[in-house]
Amino acid sequence: MDPRNTSKGYRAYVLFILVIVYTFNFIDRQIVGILAIPIKEDLGLTDTQLGLMGGLAFALLYTTLAIPIAMAADRFSRTWIMTGALVVWSGMTAVCGMAQNFWQLFLARLGVGIGEAGGVAPAYSLISDFYPPQQRARALSVYSFGIPIGSATGIVFGGIIATLVDWRFAFVVVGAAGIVLAPIFRATVREPDRGAYDKPGVSQGPASLADIFRTLMRKPSFWGLSLGAACSSMMGYGLFFWLPSFLVRSFEITLLHASLAYGAILLVGGIAGTWLGGSLADRFGQDRRSAYARIPAFAFLATVPFYLVGVLSPTLTLSIVVLTVPTALGLAWLGPVISAVQHLVPPNMRATASAIFLFINNLIGIGLGTLAIGAISDGLQAQFGNESLRYAILAGTTFYLLAAGIFLLTARRLQQDWEG
Numbered sequence: 001m002d003p004r005n006t007s008k009g010y011r012a013y014v015l016f017i018l019v020i021v022y023t024f025n026f027i028d029r030q031i032v033g034i035l036a037i038p039i040k041e042d043l044g045l046t047d048t049q050l051g052l053m054g055g056l057a058f059a060l061l062y063t064t065l066a067i068p069i070a071m072a073a074d075r076f077s078r079t080w081i082m083t084g085a086l087v088v089w090s091g092m093t094a095v096c097g098m099a100q101n102f103w104q105l106f107l108a109r110l111g112v113g114i115g116e117a118g119g120v121a122p123a124y125s126l127i128s129d130f131y132p133p134q135q136r137a138r139a140l141s142v143y144s145f146g147i148p149i150g151s152a153t154g155i156v157f158g159g160i161i162a163t164l165v166d167w168r169f170a171f172v173v174v175g176a177a178g179i180v181l182a183p184i185f186r187a188t189v190r191e192p193d194r195g196a197y198d199k200p201g202v203s204q205g206p207a208s209l210a211d212i213f214r215t216l217m218r219k220p221s222f223w224g225l226s227l228g229a230a231c232s233s234m235m236g237y238g239l240f241f242w243l244p245s246f247l248v249r250s251f252e253i254t255l256l257h258a259s260l261a262y263g264a265i266l267l268v269g270g271i272a273g274t275w276l277g278g279s280l281a282d283r284f285g286q287d288r289r290s291a292y293a294r295i296p297a298f299a300f301l302a303t304v305p306f307y308l309v310g311v312l313s314p315t316l317t318l319s320i321v322v323l324t325v326p327t328a329l330g331l332a333w334l335g336p337v338i339s340a341v342q343h344l345v346p347p348n349m350r351a352t353a354s355a356i357f358l359f360i361n362n363l364i365g366i367g368l369g370t371l372a373i374g375a376i377s378d379g380l381q382a383q384f385g386n387e388s389l390r391y392a393i394l395a396g397t398t399f400y401l402l403a404a405g406i407f408l409l410t411a412r413r414l415q416q417d418w419e420g
Helices: 008-034 036-043 047-073 077-094 100-115 120-129 132-145 146-166 168-186 209-217 220-251 255-284 289-311 315-328 334-342 345-397 396-410
Strands: none
Touching: 008 036, 008 077, 008 100, 008 120, 008 132, 008 146, 008 168, 008 220, 008 255, 008 345, 036 047, 036 100, 036 168, 036 220, 047 077, 047 132, 047 345, 047 396, 077 100, 077 120, 077 168, 120 132, 120 334, 120 345, 132 255, 132 315, 132 334, 146 168, 146 345, 168 345, 209 345, 220 255, 220 289, 220 334, 220 345, 220 396, 255 289, 255 334, 255 345, 289 315, 289 334, 289 345, 289 396, 334 345
16 A cells, blocks of 8 residues: 555544554553552562563563564564554453462563564554655654553553452453454554655665664664663653652552552653654754754753652652653653654664664663662662652663763764665
């Protein structure tokens, strides 16, 4: 199907249902953050074990399998691959609700990671074929709304269900809903021709993994974007997982109130920041490619003072209001960076290049961020008691400073590495 012959309405529908699928991706990925408190009590886990289960268990196979699945997506139907992935990760989310100990839950989260390995990189490639270059950052930003919407929904829904029923039922319900969505997605989203909006003569045939790595090795900006995003994700994913627990421990509120508070922070701040980043990149990036790296760098630098005020706030209301701002700034990188990755390689390499980017980003971000903050919290437990998470989160802001520095260095090279 030639995407240039499709209506704006159909392209908008495709983007809408991709956002819905990505929303379920993040509901299933992040719901464990709000359920950490009842899971910890029920299964008798430590913060370090929760960090392993919430981060490394998911990241291990998610990052490893994403590359071969993306190579298949560069050759075969991306819509079929995403449909199968949605069924697998939703089914394994339901299985999480049946776990009776740490290792059973750890293995179930591995299964969620296996499914979600096929959910994101093919979607990046689809969007890049449905939208022309000058609109891609905004389209990918809209797609990335699935992160704050899914995270907020998972946290709020998980908090409500865990309060009214139990944490196991929450896993089963969201898993079943994803399975119902899968055939709707497959029946309504058509596979677009690859590279229809790109310059004539751009390679369309399948590329080997060796060819893709040779291309990427000639483009240092790809590795800079990947490493910078990974550093930022250590803080981002760490917050997704631990901030609800921080609100409960430090402000002595119920799990339900914590889920509603953090859900509001994510929904308002996340959508605003994600859209702002993509809009600024499309506006300023056409003339200066360096904007795709500088915009997120400046956003990360601006997060630190807001986190200091928000996390150290003595009142819950002030904390919620202030933390909305750095939540927005911390997600502003999504549109610019993901769009830049699509432009660094030709169309026949986009899904695989995206998977390599996600491998670096998620293995470090998900695998280490949640674990690092949990381990720091355990280390500070003797000194600060229930306040240990407050200071562990503050320590995590150094990851944003590191990410900003890497992006500023990468900005110098983007113009030279830009494909075409």
